Amino acid sequence: MIFSKWRPVLCGIGLVVLGSGAWAGSALAEGRVQASNLLMHQVGRDPSSQETEGTRFFDHLQLDYLSGVFRYGLRAQVYRTSESGQVYEEISQKYVEWRSRNLKVRVGNAYATLGRGLLFRAFELPGVVREVVTFADVKYMDSRDLEGAVVEGRYGPVRFQALSGRPLAYGDNPPGVDFLLRREGTVSGGHFDVDLGRGLRLGSGYLRGDGFHFIGRGDLEEYGSLDVTLDGTRLLPSLADAGWFFNLYAEYAGKRWTPLLDPFSTADRNPHALYTSAELAYDRWSLTYETKDYRDFLLPYNDAPNLVPELAPSLINRRSHFLVANDERGQAIGLQGAMLGDWNVHYERADARNGEDPNLMRYRLNFLEVSSPPLEDTRGTIFVAEGRDDLETLSGQKTVGLSLERSLVDGYSATATIEYQQIERPNDETSPNDVLVSATVSRAGLGSASLVWEQSNDLQVADDPLTLDIETSSRRWLGVIVQGSLDRNHEVAFFAGKRRGGTACTSGTCYLVPDFSGVEVRLTSRF
Amino acid sequence: MRNPRLFRISAALVAVLILSTAALALPGEGEEFAPDFTLEDLRGDSVTLSDVLADGPVILDFFATWCKPCGKALPKLQKLAQEYEGKVQVITISIDDPRSRSKIAPSMRAKGVKLPVLLDSDKMVASLYRVASIPSTFLIAPDGRIAAVHKGYRDGEIRQLESELNALLAEGKSR
Numbered sequence: 001m002i003f004s005k006w007r008p009v010l011c012g013i014g015l016v017v018l019g020s021g022a023w024a025g026s027a028l029a030e031g032r033v034q035a036s037n038l039l040m041h042q043v044g045r046d047p048s049s050q051e052t053e054g055t056r057f058f059d060h061l062q063l064d065y066l067s068g069v070f071r072y073g074l075r076a077q078v079y080r081t082s083e084s085g086q087v088y089e090e091i092s093q094k095y096v097e098w099r100s101r102n103l104k105v106r107v108g109n110a111y112a113t114l115g116r117g118l119l120f121r122a123f124e125l126p127g128v129v130r131e132v133v134t135f136a137d138v139k140y141m142d143s144r145d146l147e148g149a150v151v152e153g154r155y156g157p158v159r160f161q162a163l164s165g166r167p168l169a170y171g172d173n174p175p176g177v178d179f180l181l182r183r184e185g186t187v188s189g190g191h192f193d194v195d196l197g198r199g200l201r202l203g204s205g206y207l208r209g210d211g212f213h214f215i216g217r218g219d220l221e222e223y224g225s226l227d228v229t230l231d232g233t234r235l236l237p238s239l240a241d242a243g244w245f246f247n248l249y250a251e252y253a254g255k256r257w258t259p260l261l262d263p264f265s266t267a268d269r270n271p272h273a274l275y276t277s278a279e280l281a282y283d284r285w286s287l288t289y290e291t292k293d294y295r296d297f298l299l300p301y302n303d304a305p306n307l308v309p310e311l312a313p314s315l316i317n318r319r320s321h322f323l324v325a326n327d328e329r330g331q332a333i334g335l336q337g338a339m340l341g342d343w344n345v346h347y348e349r350a351d352a353r354n355g356e357d358p359n360l361m362r363y364r365l366n367f368l369e370v371s372s373p374p375l376e377d378t379r380g381t382i383f384v385a386e387g388r389d390d391l392e393t394l395s396g397q398k399t400v401g402l403s404l405e406r407s408l409v410d411g412y413s414a415t416a417t418i419e420y421q422q423i424e425r426p427n428d429e430t431s432p433n434d435v436l437v438s439a440t441v442s443r444a445g446l447g448s449a450s451l452v453w454e455q456s457n458d459l460q461v462a463d464d465p466l467t468l469d470i471e472t473s474s475r476r477w478l479g480v481i482v483q484g485s486l487d488r489n490h491e492v493a494f495f496a497g498k499r500r501g502g503t504a505c506t507s508g509t510c511y512l513v514p515d516f517s518g519v520e521v522r523l524t525s526r527f
Numbered sequence: 528m529r530n531p532r533l534f535r536i537s538a539a540l541v542a543v544l545i546l547s548t549a550a551l552a553l554p555g556e557g558e559e560f561a562p563d564f565t566l567e568d569l570r571g572d573s574v575t576l577s578d579v580l581a582d583g584p585v586i587l588d589f590f591a592t593w594c595k596p597c598g599k600a601l602p603k604l605q606k607l608a609q610e611y612e613g614k615v616q617v618i619t620i621s622i623d624d625p626r627s628r629s630k631i632a633p634s635m636r637a638k639g640v641k642l643p644v645l646l647d648s649d650k651m652v653a654s655l656y657r658v659a660s661i662p663s664t665f666l667i668a669p670d671g672r673i674a675a676v677h678k679g680y681r682d683g684e685i686r687q688l689e690s691e692l693n694a695l696l697a698e699g700k701s702r
Contacts, residue, residue: 032560036657064655066562101565101575111649116625123649126622127659154573195571231570245632277629286633290626305626310593334630336637344637405682413682444683491659491678507591507650508624526559526657526676 031068036526037061038129038141044518046133053518056081058129058139060092071097073108077140077175085137088175093145103153109143110150112163114191114205115227117305118253118273118297122146122167125506127524130172133514138174142511144303147182157195159203164188167301172511185210187301193227199234203227205253209301223299225253245281250274255296271296273304273325285337291330292352298325303509307332309348310505311367313401314436315421316385318502319392320510321363327354330363342373362390377407393460396424408441415440423458432458447484453477454500461502477515489527495520559673561587561665562655566620566645569632574645579616580669584695586617586688587665589647589658592627592634596680597662603685604664605640607692615692620645622653622661666691669699 042056060077075093079085095108111122124143131139148165166182173181186209193203205225232239232246239246255271274293280286292307306323307330330352338344345368352363365387372380385399401419408414419436434456442448456462457474464471479497486492501515565575579585588604590597601619608617619640621631625648635644647653656665659678666675666688675691677684 034559034562034657036659038659062654062657064562099565102573104565111651113625113649116628121625121649123624124654126650126653126661159571201571229571234570245636247629247632249629275626279629279633281633281636284637284639286636288629288633290629305624307626310627312593312595334633336633338637338639346637407682411683411686442681444681445677445687448679448681485678488676505593507593507622508627524659 031066033063033065034526035061035063036524038127039523039525040129040139040520042516042518042520044516044520046131046137046514046516054081054083056083056085056137056139060129060141069098069100071095071099073097075109075141075143079139079175081137083137086174088138090175092141092175093143102155103151105149105151107149109145109147110163110165111145112150112152112161114161114163114189114207115203115225115251115253116249116275117302118251118275119191119205119207119223119225119299120163120167120187120189120302121305122163123509125509128506128511130174130511131514131516132174132512140175142172142509144168144172146187148186157197158192160190160192162190183210183301189223191225193229199229199231201229201231203229209299221255223253223255225251227251243282245279245286247279248277250276253297273297275305275307286335288332288334290332292328294323294325294328296326305508306510307352308350308363309334309365309367310508311348311385313383313385313399313419315399315401315419315434316365316367317505319387319389319394319397319421320503320505321350321352321365321389322391322510323352324354324391328352328362329354344371345369346371364388379405393425394423395426398422410443411445412441412443415442425458425460428459430457432456434458434461445485447482450481452479452481456500461500489525491524493522493524560671561667561673562652563671564652564655566647566652569644569646574618574643576667577671579618580667580671582616583669584615584674584692584699585667586615586692587656587667588617588619588642589622589653589656589661589663590619591621591623591661592630593623594661598634598638600662600664600680600685601635601640601642602638605638605642607685607689608642611692614696618643618645620647620652622647622650622658624648664688666695668695 038060040058043053045054057080061075063074065072073093073095074091077092078089080087093109095106095110097104097106111124113123114120122145124145128142129139130142146163146165146167148163151162153160164186166186169181169183175181187207189205189207191203191205193201195201207223208220210220228250230248253273272295277288277290279288290307297304304323304325306321308321309332311317330350332350335347348367350365354362365385367383367385369381369383381403383401386397388394388396399419399421403415403417405413405415417438421434422431424431436454438450438452440448440450454477455474459472462471462473462475477498477500479495479499481495483493496519499516501513503510504513561576563577565573568574590601604617619642621644623631628646631644662680664677665673668674674695675688677688
């Protein structure tokens with residue numbers, strides 16, 4: 001039955017596969033079908049499962065047809081599990097796009113960002129397979145799109161966007177439960193900005209949509225925004241000629257915004273979001289300063305940017321901060337540079353607080369990383385970090401890490417990394433710690449093999465929620481990862497062992513990854 | 528999908544579309560061609576790939592400021608761009624989210640990288656190029672053909688890209 005329902009799609013896919021080598025075009029990818037596929041198969045156990053040998057299969061296919069000024073696209077995904085999971089097969093996206101040099105119209109599943117995303121942002125996280133085990137085991141590609149239409153264009157110094165459609169109901173949602181997937185009502189809005197010359201650009205945005213309801217539509221709400229950009233290199237070319245660079249940006253967004261009566265108000269009675277940034281650079285040194293001020297601005301159809309540095313060390317990335325857009329203020333400073341002898345320095349500080357009490361610091365991070373220049377084919381990086389995050393019941397954390405890379409013979413290289421983190425929790429005097437050790441051997445054009453070992457005696461991690469007892473002994477994870485190219489169009493990644501879950505952040509968006517124990521194969525193909 | 532009938536109709540339409548494409552297609556060598564796109568750079572100016580390709584081969588590098596391997600690859604790409612100035616154009620595409628935009632230029636400056644940066648904050652071009660991980664680097668011939676693809680960065684990756692570039696340039700001379 002399933003096959004008969006899917007027969008047209010299977011026929012189409014078959015034609016693509018068989019014919020992918022037989023199409024030609026004149027220039028660029030015109031008059032062609034292109035496709036990519038991600039296949040993932042797991043055998044093992046996730047935290048929601050009592051089975052030790054459960055199997056899970058996920059496949060995601062993307063087809064794009066490019067023909068002159070038109071593009072057509074379609075995505076399909078399938079999930080199957082041997083356990084009690086949310087199995088499904090669906091066409092997850094379809095779109096038609098018309099584009100000229102200065103105008104683009106897309107109907108179907110579309111993406112758009114108004115300003116820097118305070119009002120609205122529809123985007124995707126390429127290559128990220130979300131694995132959810134909270135209610136039912138399900139896997140799907142993370143794509144936070146808008147189902148509707150988006151128009152983008154520019155005319156001389158003016159850029160404009162207009163959008164209308166149904167965003168996802170809760171930021172991102174697993175497939176299979178239709179009423180949870182899309183909001184009932186639509187959002188509509190747009191943004192335009194004007195280049196006023198000498199590096200000054202002014203913009204304004206508008207958005208209307210219904211308010212938050214678990215199911216159904218709420219009351220209509222309207223939002224507005226103003227933004228200004230100042231490109232210092234165009235304002236003062238002489239400074240740019242002398243090697244200086246600076247840039248300023250500010251965006252204010254408000255609910256039921258009345259700019260003439262209440263311009264730029266950040267009073268608590270007015271729901272608003274304010275973001276500012278300043279960039280300054282000279283030679284190889286650069287400084288970034290950003291501020292945020294969110295008040296009652298948890299829009300039901302927007303994943304507002306959280307202004308937290310995204311850092312590479314695993315133990316720090318895992319403890320990243322989730323924004324509370326209802327009430328949060330904060331700032332972030334970033335300093336990067338290169339010293340004599342090509343020593344690189346990277347410093348980040350971020351903090352956020354809530355409520356009126358100036359002593360209430362909810363989140364803080366200080367991070368310093370120093371990388372050495374290559375010394376006889378070896379390069380080292382060391383970092384230290386400290387901070388806290390009350391939302392994660394983390395009253396303190398101190399982290400250190402060291403990474404060494406060495407070039408070997410025949411194009412091979414090796415990397416060894418160790419990270420250690422000591423954390424403090426309220427009412428817990430044990431000061432638990434996390435350790436990560438990894439070793440990787442890689443070769444350009446071939447692939448890499450890694451061994452990752454982790455240990456934690458943090459009760460929030462060590463305790464197995466599936467048992468009645470409270471496990472206090474350390475938990476350990478050991479996994480092997482091998483990845484490489486089979487040929488130009490196929491890449492395979494193999495995992496075996498135990499993988500630690502937790503928060504992961506990609507491109508400014510954080511999500512939870514569950515633990516996994518077993519074997520996993522991912523095959524990524526493009527044709 | 529909510530409506531099974533609509534689903535089947537959509538699927539059938541796609542099959543017809545593909546079939547018609549195949550019927551009109553010319554015999555080829557199974558080569559992969561780069562989708563054209565227009566993106567804005569950090570100054571707000573539009574850049575169209577087909578315009579850039581008119582001047583010769585292009586290397587496209589998808590990166591993000593938070594990506595450690597990308598940070599290792601970029602200075603090496605800068606060096607490659609300097610060594611092959613006038614023969615190839617190296618263009619970087621940032622997939623950073625909109626809020627991280629303020630970190631892009633400072634991050635490039637700190638690494639001594641002066642390559643042009645295009646902004647793909649909603650990842651639509653990355654999706655069109657089927658970028659599943661970063662860095663992803665594409666060597667594109669002037670006729671739009673993708674001559675090489677590199678996924679991830681490992682020591683020696685740019686040397687390999689350089690030899691592929693040399694092969695492409697030699698191929699251009701022999702034509």
